[in-house]
Amino acid sequence: MLRNTCSRNLAIVIRGCLTQMGDIPLAMKDWDQVEQNPFFCADADKLEALDELMRGLKKEGDSIGAKVTVVADGVPAGWGEPVFDRLDADIAHALMSINAVKGVEIGDGFDVVQLRGSQNRDEITKAGFQSNHAGGILGGISSGQQIVANIALKPTSSITVPGHTINRDGERS
Template sequence: MAGNSIGQCFRLTTFGESHGKALGCIIDGIPPGLSITESDLQKELNRRRPGNSDFVTSRKELDQIKILSGVFNGVTTGTSIGLIIKNTNHRPQDYDNIKNIFRPGHADYTYEQKYGIRDYRGGGRSSARETVMRVSAGAIAKKYLREKLGVKIHGCITQIGNIKCEIKDLDIVEKNPFFCPDPNKINLLNKLLFDLKKESDSIGAKVTIIVNYPPTGIGEPVFDRLDADLAHALMSINAVKGVEIGDGFNVINLKGSKSRDELTRKGFTSNHSGGILGGISSGQQIILHIAIKATSSIGVPIRTINNNGEEIEIITKGRHDTCAGIRSVPIAEAMVAIVLMDHCMRYRAQCGDITTNLISLK
């Protein structure tokens, strides 16, 4: 299977299935000398871990990370980092009754069409369980970016269903089960998801990622633009159906006289571009949004077909998220960190000795 790797100078390759023995990855390109421990990675994994609230899958995986290589005496050596997480709570029997049935909204039908075979146990490789290794690699990238370059990445939920959340207090994001930055909306979200859970239904969400203090000048022109690579990485997350950068689709309603970001000696007066101009970072906040569709595995009956082409009705049983967008927050942060790390390494390789007389604008 192609397409298991991302990045050029900082490169991640993952392997494993939802109900297989383990999930793992190889990370190439991390500079030597970065202090890394398993607990550094575990902190990020615990944010994504299933079973942490009433509205995400109840699958109880500890997600205990093990570093196999690339770290010696607590620091990176510059060689390939190998990571692994064993699956401990897999229940493939939950899927025996649908192994010959295509679940609507999932990759069952397309995997069968492409490969002629599929792992029906929770979707196998197409399961969001695969993202556990992205979060692990993202934890390393986030630490390097934070400690070496001062970059800080924040993710939060800004909409679930028709409930929109303002970014009022990022400090409370880790203190509620929704990664919500709006204290006035937490009770409303709780009621919405509780009612949906009683109905055996699900709902979509919008996740916003903000990058503070990004380096200026990272990103490649034309095909490897920073915004293009960020969109590619975020669209690779399960259930993501849309990506916006800066004003996103709101630019449709703005005249050119309003959507430009004016420059002064004190800095930019606005940030409609989301911190990226011509595919290269401007040094302003990088602002991204992703739209995540509702979980398709729910207890509401739906029509489908089986391997013989016969029409049937199914109810998907098992342990599933009422809102998949909630656990997507740390995953989205990780993918942004991985892309930024890659572009920082690419910048260092090509333009590390470039100096200009320009003032630094934010």
């Protein structure tokens, strides 16, 4: 609903795709591919590997985690507030409300811990920003760049692989 409202009234395009399943990284090569396959993947070259992984997991009765990337194009600069109504906080809150989501990154997210400030800053020139490490949100306010968020989805524990648990008396069952 939000995607339809934004695209119709504000010229904002929101889209997402699978960008990692287990240890298989997936490039965002072709958005037209996303709705053409059961994995909602933009990297058609990896579809066979994804299918093979899923078949193996099904045979084993197990599951695996995944990463989904969501981007928003056309968001005007100036949305959000620097402290209490930060746009990145609002996005993270909404994404964390989705079942199975265990992590949210805005922009480069956790990858920035190994960078220096001089490497991570999104410098601006007359031609525009030179990078988008912050994922289109600077100081809690949209910068006018593409907004980028990643979510980590946990592997479901509702699987057929036997696990350990206890009964009401605390005894192993």
